Amino acid sequence: MLLAVLTVGLAACGADAEPLVPTxxxxxxxxxxxxxxxxxxxxxxxxxTIITLLHTATPGPSPTPLIGPTSTQIxxxxxxxxxxxxxxxxxxxIEYFTTDAQNVHAxxxxxxxxxxxxxxxxxxxxxxxxGTHDQFWQVGRSGSLIVxxxxxxTNTVRFGITVGDSLNRLDQxxxxxxxxxxxxxxxxxxxxxxxxxxxxxxPAAQESFExxxxxxxxxxxxxxxxxxxGKKPGWAVYxxxxxxxxxxxxxxxxxxxxxxxxxxGFGLVWRTQPHVRDRLGxxxxxxxxxxxxxxxxxxxxxxxxLYMRSRDKNIFQMSGKDQSWxxxxxLVTPTPxx
Numbered sequence: 001m002l003l004a005v006l007t008v009g010l011a012a013c014g015a016d017a018e019p020l021v022p023t024x025x026x027x028x029x030x031x032x033x034x035x036x037x038x039x040x041x042x043x044x045x046x047x048x049t050i051i052t053l054l055h056t057a058t059p060g061p062s063p064t065p066l067i068g069p070t071s072t073q074i075x076x077x078x079x080x081x082x083x084x085x086x087x088x089x090x091x092x093x094i095e096y097f098t099t100d101a102q103n104v105h106a107x108x109x110x111x112x113x114x115x116x117x118x119x120x121x122x123x124x125x126x127x128x129x130x131g132t133h134d135q136f137w138q139v140g141r142s143g144s145l146i147v148x149x150x151x152x153x154t155n156t157v158r159f160g161i162t163v164g165d166s167l168n169r170l171d172q173x174x175x176x177x178x179x180x181x182x183x184x185x186x187x188x189x190x191x192x193x194x195x196x197x198x199x200x201x202x203p204a205a206q207e208s209f210e211x212x213x214x215x216x217x218x219x220x221x222x223x224x225x226x227x228x229x230g231k232k233p234g235w236a237v238y239x240x241x242x243x244x245x246x247x248x249x250x251x252x253x254x255x256x257x258x259x260x261x262x263x264x265g266f267g268l269v270w271r272t273q274p275h276v277r278d279r280l281g282x283x284x285x286x287x288x289x290x291x292x293x294x295x296x297x298x299x300x301x302x303x304x305x306l307y308m309r310s311r312d313k314n315i316f317q318m319s320g321k322d323q324s325w326x327x328x329x330x331l332v333t334p335t336p337x338x
Contacts (some may be wrong), residue, residue, distance in 0.1 A: 063205055091234065093117035094172045095142075097161045106153045106194065115142035119163045127173065151179050152298055154193040167320055177203055184291055187307070187315055187330040188260065198300040204292025206311045210259070210281030214266045215308065215316070216240060217292055223269050224308070226316065227279050233323035240265040255282045256311040262287065 049122035051309060094116050101110035116122050126135040137145055149157050160173045180194035195267040212228040225236045242248075244263040249263045250271055259282035262270045266287055270277050304320040307328075315328040 011075075035327045039290070092116070092164055092170050094161060094163060094170055097172050097174050099174065099176060101176065102151060104157075104176055105177055105180065106149055109148045109150045110176065112145045112147060112159060112174070113143075114139070114145075114161055116161075116163045116337055117141070119165075122161055122163040124161050127160055129163060133160070149176075149178060154253050154298060171186060185307070186295055187328075189308075189331060191297060191305070191307070191317075194298050196296050196304075199295045202313075203289065204309075205266075205287045207287035208284045209262075212280045213310075214262065214269070214280070214311070216265060216287075217294065217296075217308070223265055224318070225276055225280065225321045226318075229279050231279065235318055235323055235326050238269045238273070240287070242268045250323060259284060260286070290298055300317065 016100050042235055059280060061259040066155045076112050096116070097114045099110050101108075104110055112124060112173045114122065114124065120141060122139050122141070124137045124139055125133040127145070137147075139145060147159065148162070155178055156175050157178055158173055158175050160171060162169060162171050164170050174223045183195055183198045185191065185195050186199035200219065204218065205216040207214045214225070215224045216222075217224070221240050223240050223333050225238070227234055227236075246268070247335070249261050251268050253261050253271075258272070261267060261327045264287075266283075272282065284330050288311055294306060296304050300304065302320045306316075308316045308318065310316055313330070315330055316325055317328050318325045
């Protein structure tokens with residue numbers, strides 16, 4: 001049987017996003033919204049500083065990863081209330097908050113520009129998808145700030161600026177489109193988001209069972225088991241531990257007519273994992289080799305989604321979040337092995 005290991009790096013990629021047209025500076029036409037806050041005014045008499053909030057990892061269950069080692073996820077707890085900024089006499093105004101960056105890719109840096117009136121200081125912050133803030137920069141009335149996008153950023157990244165005091169306060173957000181880098185998905189229609197890396201090519205093998213499939217990826221040294229019995233989890237993955245010289249089957253097991261016992265690496269998993277054998281049933285045909293192709297998205301473990309070509313050139317989509325899978329029929333033939 002062919003052997004393969006699926007090692008996928010997570011890097012952003014894909015077609016460029018629509019060019020971001022920065023707001024001309026200054027742009028006094030912005031109509032900010034005042035928001036009442038009850039926080040105690042902070043003393044911002046010191047020069048501008050950069051404030052970075054660090055979050056500690058929260059231990060939790062470690063699901064089986066689709067690719068690579070299991071990693072502990074970071075629990076981003078709700079951010080504290082932004083410190084209110086004392087307003088100078090007069091009307092608060094955010095004249096502009098923008099960037100001149102175009103064709104931004106995940107991991108790139110970009111420069112933010114701002115100008116305010118009615119206060120001596122402002123706070124710029126990064127906004128997470130869930131609405132929390134995890135980074136703050138205390139800045140002056142106007143200027144520029146270089147910030148970095150993150151490798152896992154997809155579609156957009158958002159920043160905000162706050163100016164005001166305990167009685168009146170203005171907030172404005174800036175949304176920047178994130179495009180993929182040059183790497184494309186190996187099939188179409190392409191999933192949302194960017195692939196983590198170029199397509200990976202590997203020797204592969206597949207065998208059909210009464211209630212599922214087994215797929216071996218040589219580059220990764222793993223055997224993926226896809227169950228089709230309607231139960232959860234929908235898939236599991238095991239190391240290919242078979243070594244030449246080991247018994248490749250159990251002669252005491254007699255399959256029903258027209259069915260067979262899997263052999264070698266598939267057989268070792270099938271025999272030593274009773275729940276796999278019970279859920280899959282007997283093999284309905286021999287294992288067959290083919291040129292495998294796989295690729296994952298750039299979402300962090302355990303939420304990675306793996307796309308893996310089947311022997312009939314369809315695509316298995318395997319979700320790490322809920323360990324479900326489905327079959328995709330592509331519109332175009334996957335990229336051939338170079």
